[in-house]
């Protein structure tokens with residue numbers, strides 16, 4: 001099916017020339033010569049894209065733009081402008097036009113811009129379809145790598161097998177756990193999430209297994225641990241590599257015997273839950289390094305799922321950007337920002353060591369702090385605007401435009417990221433090097 005272009009141009013010769021080029025390129029064209037004709041056409045037709053001249057004899061191009069934005073928000077607008085009105089075109093982009101063409105322009109340029117616009121339109125559609133297909137979850141992505149992963153996750157979700165999700169920090173492991181739970185036979189039960197890396201070692205046992213009244217000073221009443229709380233549901237153990245050996249043995253026993261004994265408690269309590277575990281490290285390597293016991297490894301390594309890092313699925317970036325813009329525009333009740341194609345290209349060339357979380361934080365920051373809606377490459381963090389060949393040593397990028405407090409925060413974020421990368425995602429080792437507790441590190445990561 002050919003795309004339908006709405007062409008609004010008052011100069012007859014120009015209109016005919018454009019229409020001819022568009023039809024030759026395979027588009028269906030509906031043309032209007034005045035603002036009034038344009039408004040009439042809008043009341044009974046829908047378009048895939050609009051090409052609108054700013055200077056019209058009656059209603060101006062802005063009026064048509066505003067109407068298109070409200071009546072057909074999915075139809076992107078490309079403005080045509082004379083040299084004298086370039087300023088006006090720039091401000092029109094702040095009002096939601098996608099781009100502009102300065103007259104005189106080459107027909108090839110117009111066709112190229114249109115092609116890009118259609119890519120955008122089809123990405124948005126794909127995003128909407130995908131969101132429908134992933135129903136209760138917000139997992140977004142359409143790259144072959146991501147689709148393969150999703151398919152594997154959906155296939156095993158329906159069983160009751162133990163699942164181990166591996167993926168770098170920020171790749172979306174927790175969202176995957178949500179998806180697995182929502183598609184599992186125990187979906188009506190609770191989903192209990194435990195971040196094993198955030199609980200101090202001394203408290204882990206009590207938190208997981210619960211305790212009886214009087215088990216230790218301060219235990220004033222019986223307490224159900226996470227394992228019991230997950231009864232008839234899913235227990236999600238995040239950062240499984242952070243569980244000390246002694247606790248691995250105890251957990252293994254519970255998984256085998258399907259019963260739990262509270263700390264200081266007498267009786268064995270039967271438990272039944274589906275176990276989903278996650279780690280941001282290579283699980284086999286953890287076993288080789290002796291961090292994970294062999295028996296525990298084999299108990300968990302039943303169905304391993306590997307979530308690829310964002311740099312291996314850069315095709316997901318446009319969809320994710322679009323998804324986060326909607327999320328934060330809604331949350332902060334601000335008009336959605338729009339990334340210039342060059343800005344998007346920069347993001348797709350950037351390796352995102354912090355994965356989707358880093359991308360999400362960036363979009364949130366841009367959505368909240370940008371004075372206008374148009375995001376050009378110079379609005380992006382410096383490390384993202386550098387060419388790949390220049391490399392991006394973290395410490396070379398001082399962002400002098402930031403107030404001191406934010407600059408320190410920015411520096412801290414990158415510093416932590418770098419140390420984490422160097423430690424292969426191992427938070428215990430990273431926290432040790434940084435001289436802070438694992439809990440503190442975790443808080444800083446969440447805060448980023």
Ligand SMILES: Nc1ncnc2c1ncn2[C@@H]1O[C@H](COP(=O)(O)OP(=O)(O)OP(=O)(O)O)[C@@H](O)[C@H]1O
Nearest residue numbers: 138139140141169170171172173174175280356357
């Ligand atoms: N495919 C995706 N679609 C939409 N949002 C995503 C996707 N992947 C990740 N996110 C978002 O990125 C952020 C980080 O994801 P999440 O917490 O699930 O990562 P993680 O792999 O569990 O990280 P960590 O190992 O640090 O705990 C979350 O806000 C999540 O909503």
